[in-house]
Amino acid sequence: MTAEKTDTLVVGAGQAGIAMSEHLTAMGIPHLVLERNRVAEAWRSQRWDSLVANGPAWHDRFPHMEFDDVGPDVFPPKERMAKYFEDYARMIDAPIRTGVEVKSVRRCDGRPGFLVETADGTIEAQRVVAATGPFQVPSFPKIVPEDAGIAQIHSSQYRNPDKLAPGAVLVVGGGASGCQIAEELRLAGREVYLSIGEHYRPPRSYRDRDYVWWLGVLGKWDEIKIDSKKKHVAFAVSGYDGGRTVDFRRLGHMGITVMGMTEGYADGVLSIADDLVPNMLEGDRAYLEVLREADEYVERNGIDLPLEPEAWEIVADPECVKTPIRELDLAAAGITTIIWATGFKFDFGWLQVPGAFREDGTPFHKRGISAETGIYFLGLPELTNRASSFIYGCWYDAKYLATHIGVQRNYVAYEKS
Template sequence: MTAEKTDTLIVGGGQAGIAMSEHLTDMGIPHLVLERNRIAERWRSERWDSLVANGPAWHDRFPGLEFDDVAPETFPPKERMAQYFEDYAKMIKAPVRTNVEVKSVQRCAGRPGFIAKTSQGEIEAQRVVAATGPFQVPAFPNIVPEESSITQIHSSNYKNPDQLAEGAVLVVGGGASGSQIAEELMRAGRKVYLSIGEHYRPPRSYRDRDYVWWLGVLGKWDEIKTQAKKKHVAFAVSGYDGGKTIDFRNMGHQGVTVLGITQSYKDGVLSFANDLAENIKEGDIAYLDVLREADAYVERNGIDLPPEPEAWDIQPDPSCVTDPILELDLKEAQVGTIIWATGFKFDFSWLDVDAFDDKGMPFHKRGISAETGVYFLGLPELTNRASSFIYGSWYDAKYIATHIGVQRNYVAYQKEK
């Protein structure tokens, strides 16, 4: 069977893939977008029921389409976000094929381009864009053995409190997912333990501006600094319940038992590091730094934004911080479920090309990989801090599309005789 041919094959029909399609369409570059499920599937079925976007509607979108039924300062629910990307794909007439799985991609032998084997046949393309995003395969440490009596799920499989067995719940992870799930369970009347490690804890809003605005005007999306920020630290900010600053002290005062980082398990007992107070104080430093920078920006630019002195107030430590639990007998604590909100890892096993380093991580510069003709899009820190966010992936896609256009011109060049 003859393989179908296109110029550029985009693998992934989420925010990154749709953004890439828009820019290639604008440049007149033939392409296909293959999505193994539905457009924006992870928003639809791989997140909990009450999930909302982590930024307000005025910000968490592409430039070409506003939300027509969501107030600008509101955090759109996950179903609306999925619908947004589906609507956008229709608006730009993106050539998306859903329910098509890409099983492998290899470089063609003896001719330019790549051959993709899919669940619906082979496709030959001159270029391939891996737009599968940062949330590919759930990752959690192998600490509690499967044969224990404790039910263990990843946060991507959590839907709502009613799905869980009776008893207390241990949530592991202090980022946006873990903190939101822990709060939802607490409000549902569950006894909740929350294990956190190092985290970056900014204000949700300050002086009548959302944090995403401060990220922009303070240059924090780009993070061009002489001293690099910490990598792989949980990002503790939430759009839950109308948007709020995550405060682990407050959660402790409300009844959540906050713990240090989960370390080991033996004979039904989990051990935790004695690092809780230190991690919370480190989070305070990041929080207060944002307030200082924001105040300096307001004064320097003469902007009329209302002062917010109460934002500087730091609550006293709850008892779970002053007297931390270092060991927890799960049976004695009646813990029936552990939810691992510990992030994701990449899976590029389908991409059989020389585009990875010795640790199996994508090797690239601004999404242009070490393998000519292969591109990555939507990964954390691809270009800057915004790269895995909605608006950031759109601008990264524009850069990659421009590079594809330049490469096409090189290939098309014919020397006059």
């Protein structure tokens, strides 16, 4: 049976795959986009009911389409984000095939390109873009054994408080997901414990500007002045309830027991690291640093933005911070559910091109251009900089990769006269 042929095959039809398709189309590069589920599926099935975008509508979008029914400073809900990408794919007439899973990608023998085995047949492509994004396989440490009598789910499986068994809940993870879920559970009347580690805690907004704006004007999207040691810690900023600064002291005062990092488990008792206070102080330092840099920027550029002295106030420590918990007896605390808001890991088992990966299995690339010629990665955290896994940053990364593909096509097409 003859394989279908295309120049570039894009795997995944989330924000990364759609952005890639737009730029490939603009350059006249024949391509297909394969998606095993629906367009933007992660926004639907890997998010809880109340989730909203982490940035306002004026920012969390692609350049060529605005939201027509959401105010610019509103944080769009998850279903609206999924519809946005569906509408965008339709607008650019992206050649997307849904319900088609990619089984394997292998290099062709004796000729350029790759053989791609799918659930719908074989495709031969000169290039393959892995645009499956950062949210591939839920990841959490196997600290609490499965037979411990505690329900354990990943944050991607959480939907709302009513779906959980009665009882107290332990949320593990101090990023945006963990903080939002913990607060929602507490507001629903649950007893909540929140285990956090290192984190980057910026202000949601300051002096009438959202943090995404400050990220831009202060150069923090580009990470030029970011300490490399702090690039990969939890990013604690939230669009929840209209957008608010994540403040673990405030969460403590509303009744959430904030703790250090969960380290181990024995006989029904969790051991908790003695790192809560130093991690919170480091979060405060990063928070205040943004305020200082913002004030300096306003003064240096003569911008008329209102003062916000209350933003500098650090609330008093709640009791859980004054006397941090070092051990947590799950039964005594009445905990029936643990929610692991601990992120995701990659799954590139289908991409069977060994040169595209390091020894530890992570993609081997520079700005998404793989060490294996013809393979590209898009939508991964830190692909280029901090913006890469965000909507707008992914769009610009795709443009860079499409340009590179165009250049490579020119090399291949060259014939000496």
